[in-house]
Amino acid sequence: MDWDKLRIFHAVSDAGSLTHAGDKLNLSQSAVSRQIRALEESLNTTLFHRHARGLILTEQGELLFDATRSISKRLEAAAARIRDSEEEVFGELRVTTTFGFGTLWLVPRLPKLYEKYPNLKIDLMLEERVLDLPMREADVAIRMKEPSQADLIRKRLMTIQMLLYATKSYLKEHGTPTELEDIANHRLICQNTTSAQVAAGASLVQHLMAYNPHSTLTVNNYFGVLQGVLNNLGIGVLPDYLTEDFPDLVRILPQIESADVPVFLAYPEELRQSQRISAFRDFVQEEVIAHRKQIRNQTKS
Template structure:
């Protein structure tokens, strides 16, 4: 099978348009169309349904697209390993983590990584879905649970707990609740029960979600909760590490916290020798260790069993 035709087919299937694929490949639409037609003739199948809004893959086209996606990922991995044979740290690194950790902890620190490696190109993928590292959906992941796949290198970075926080302005105006019953008199801000989140955080919040609060606000990610708390909308459940970077936050009911949530860094075994991955890994470990040394009071977490509402 002609590799060049497969490359063009992959671009068309990915873009859903001959025109857009041609722009990405620097080919005319007619040249792309001829290559697709020739590939269909060589396979004796129709790969695309054509309609006014673009192209839709046929069943045979879907099968071929799955194959070319796997080929593309393998080629990307091989290219990365070849580039990593030099001493320089450069090129693309795809990093995935949760929206909360990525926006509130990782992103503010990436400037120091770029100071060391200005030629590094980071593609930061923030979402709750666990991307498949062996299938190269990302190169490195920072996850809020230990990865289950056997072909991953992993390292436990730290533990996180969820606590309740309010802004200093909110506390000055509304006061500090001393008990759970007093907390129920405030607006509580939590992650939406239906949104993806770690089980330890949801389990801890369940009694609060079932209790009768005068007012409640739910948000589908922790960055949104942080913004509402900073703006004085109420008392929110947040990862405890945010208190270090936002001194205007006050920990409300300090004895109330979730069970520990482990934070792991992971990457595929095949990237063990990657200099870009090693540079990112070492940077993150250094940042975590510095963070722990500077904030021992915040990072010293000893969760206690939470009593239910009476």
Template sequence: MDWDKLRVFHAVAEAGSLTAAGESLHLSQSAVSRQISALEETLQTVLFHRHARGLILTEQGELLHEATDIMWRRLDTAAARIRDSKDEAFGELRVTTTTGFGTLWLVPRLAKLYEQYPSLKIDLILAERVLDLPMREADVAIRMREPSQADLIRKRLNTVKMRLYASPDYIERRSSPENMDDLSQHRLISQAVNAPQVSSGQSLLETLYSAGVTSSLTVNNYYGVLQGVLAGLGIGVLPDYLVVDFPSLVRVLPDVESQQIPVYLAYPEELRHSKRIAAFRDFVLSELSETARLTAAAE
């Protein structure tokens, strides 16, 4: 099949309209339409249903789109490897991690990475779901559990513990609980017990709620939990690394914490020699090491 026609088809399938695809390809709408018609003639099938609100892929179109999507991702990988053959790390790096970790820890530290590599472009994808790295939904991931996908290079970076924290204002107003039974007199702010999370975090929540907590606020990421704590809404279940950037947090029930939660960095095997990946990996390792040192000093 003609590569140009496939390129046009992929753009139309992604955009959902001839006009939008033409703008991205710098082609007229009529030129895009001719390419699609020629491709449909070659394949002897209809690839799109035409509607007033745009174009919808037919079943045959879906099959072709799956193939072109894989092809374009592999081309992106090849282009990245070619760019990384140079001595300097530059270009786009797609990083995925959880909303809480990305917002509260990673973003505030990225200035140091840009200082070292000013030509690097970070596309940060914050999502609770695990993106498919082998299919190049992202280049590198930071996760609080070991990735299970095949064909990935995995590196254990550090460990995190979930602990109880409150704001100084809340402690002044309500006092600090002295034991687990006292939690029933306080509002607990956390992720939901059944929310997707590591087992050690879930176990801690189950233990806390078994103490008879009567009032709670659940948020689907730790950024929201932290905001609730800072607003004085109650006692929050938060990762220990936050005490470095939020030193006003007061630890509650110091003997209560989760088991260690491993932090992993993972990337596709085919990016093993990527200088962008190496630069980002070394940066994260250095910053996590410093965070661990400061967290230990704050205890």
């Protein structure tokens, strides 16, 4: 099968238009159309339905696009490995993690990484959906559970818990609860149990709701929960990795905590030699060690 025709087919499938694909490939629309017709003739099938609004893949076209997409991602991985220098760290690194961990723990620490590697380009993808690393949807992931996908190198970074926090100002005005039943006199700020989150957090919220909080504020991510707590709206269910960066938070009801949540860093086996991956992995591990040390010092004081 002609690789050049497949490359053009992939671009057309991705763009949904001969014109847009031609612009991307620096080819005329007629040249792109000829290549697609030639590919269809060689396969003796129709790959696209032609409509006024553009092109739609046929069932056979979908099968071929799945194959070219897989090939494209493998080629991207190979190119990434080739670009990696033995002595330098540069180029794009696609990192995925949850919205809460990314905004509240990772991003505030990235200046240290950029200071060390100023030519690194990080594309940070924050979402609860687990991206497919072997299919190159991302280069490296930090996940709140052990990855189940095959062909991944994984490293356990830390264990976190969801705890109850409020500000000193809020507690001064509304009092500090000493028993779980006291939650009935306060506003609870938390993620809705139907929103995407770790199961341990949802279970803790369900448990707290059984004690009938006076009022509630539910948000679909921990960044919003944190903002509610910092603005003295109530008592929040938040991950314990926040305590280092937000010293005004006071843990309350220390007997209440979620189950342990393991945090893993993972990346494809084929990127084992990537200098960018190694630099990011070492940076995160160093920050985790510093985080643990800071927490221990806070506990002692």
